[in-house]
Amino acid sequence: MVGIFFVVDNILLIHQCSLDEAEKYGDFLNYPKSHMEIWDRYYYSKYKVDFDYYPRGRVIYNIVENTYYIYYDKCLEKIIKRLNIVHENENKKYLHDFHYKCSKCNKHYAE
Numbered sequence: 176m177v178g179i180f181f182v183v184d185n186i187l188l189i190h191q192c193s194l195d196e197a198e199k200y201g202d203f204l205n206y207p208k209s210h211m212e213i214w215d216r217y218y219y220s221k222y223k224v225d226f227d228y229y230p231r232g233r234v235i236y237n238i239v240e241n242t243y244y245i246y247y248d249k250c251l252e253k254i255i256k257r258l259n260i261v262h263e264n265e266n267k268k269y270l271h272d273f274h275y276k277c278s279k280c281n282k283h284y285a286e
């Protein structure tokens with residue numbers, strides 16, 4: 176599975192699709208929807224903040240390496256592995272991505 180996720184108060188909100196349904200981009204398979212699309216559709220009405228307020232990340236799959244890449248906000252460092260986003264039997268790499276900055280990590284964040 177590939178997907179995107181948010182972590183709201185230590186709770187994982189994840190939206191995934193199978194590799195068959197993913198979008199091919201070079202050597203990678205990617206979940207076809209953006210954080211903003213998913214947040215606005217499912218969570219905005221509940222949390223009343225923009226999609227980039229809470230920590231977030233994305234799981235993509237490298238076809239050549241048979242490895243999942245898990246990109247995440249650096250403030251999730253302590254909990255990212257415990258979230259078990261990708262099954263323990265799969266190859267995976269955990270990577271920071273400066274695109275994924277929540278309101279606490281982004282000093283330019285405007286409320």
Ligand SMILES: [Zn+2]
Nearest residue numbers: 248250277280
């Ligand atoms: Zn953060």
